[in-house]
Amino acid sequence: xxxxxxxxxxxxxxxxxxxxxxxxxxxxxxxxxxxxxxxxxxxxxxxxxxxxxxxxxxxxxxxxxxxxxxxxxxxxxxxxxxxxxxxxxxxxxxxxxxxxxxxxxxxxxxxxxxxxxxxxxxxxxxxxxxxxxxxxxxxxxxxxxxxxxxxxxxxxxxxxxxxxxxxxxxxxxxxxxxxxxxxxxxxxxxxxxxxxxxxxxxxxxxxxxxxxxxxxxxxxxxxxxxxxx
Numbered sequence: 001x002x003x004x005x006x007x008x009x010x011x012x013x014x015x016x017x018x019x020x021x022x023x024x025x026x027x028x029x030x031x032x033x034x035x036x037x038x039x040x041x042x043x044x045x046x047x048x049x050x051x052x053x054x055x056x057x058x059x060x061x062x063x064x065x066x067x068x069x070x071x072x073x074x075x076x077x078x079x080x081x082x083x084x085x086x087x088x089x090x091x092x093x094x095x096x097x098x099x100x101x102x103x104x105x106x107x108x109x110x111x112x113x114x115x116x117x118x119x120x121x122x123x124x125x126x127x128x129x130x131x132x133x134x135x136x137x138x139x140x141x142x143x144x145x146x147x148x149x150x151x152x153x154x155x156x157x158x159x160x161x162x163x164x165x166x167x168x169x170x171x172x173x174x175x176x177x178x179x180x181x182x183x184x185x186x187x188x189x190x191x192x193x194x195x196x197x198x199x200x201x202x203x204x205x206x207x208x209x210x211x212x213x214x215x216x217x218x219x220x221x222x223x224x225x226x227x228x229x
């Protein structure tokens with residue numbers, strides 16, 4: 001799902017409103033909730049919605065490509081303030097906008113990463129282990145089946161194949177991602193071969209130094225024996 005910059009800006013602007021309108025397909029209801037703000041050390045009010053995605057589909061919010069708080073901050077800073085140096089008040093305003101936007105987008109990001117969608121998945125060795133490859137699958141179960149099929153033999157038996165949803169899209173994306181990985185691994189192999197060749201040269205140098213030292217020892221010993229006679 002792709003959108004224009006204008007569409008993205010309009011959705012973000014709506015999400016930043018106190019009571020967003022959403023896409024009009026869902027009736028939204030709001031309520032004011034009091035909470036204690038530890039940063040300000042006082043009670044504040046915030047608006048909550050009956051829809052955790054504030055009137056938009058999770059897929060549409062995912063397509064905003066705002067996948068973290070830092071992504072939201074960079075986007076808002078570029079759109080709202082440009083390249084200028086922010087004043088103290090503007091930095092505070094940017095933080096408040098960032099917090100509101102991320103709080104309203106995050107549930108959709110978490111949902112899609114957890115459930116998965118038809119698209120590309122990253123295959124890893126364990127939850128935080130080595131990245132093995134990218135597959136195109138319908139969901140996490142399908143992705144892990146493909147991961148086991150193509151990469152299972154690379155695990156040590158203790159770490160299971162894990163999948164991480166990357167993006168909704170077509171199988172063409174997988175081809176490009178895997179070709180990039182092949183190119184990266186090929187470059188790594190060439191670097192290792194170069195290091196091996198360099199190590200062989202170093203070993204040869206030290207072997208020659210050892211041989212020269214041993215010849216010198218023999219020569220010195222012969223001289224000592226000759227002098228003793």
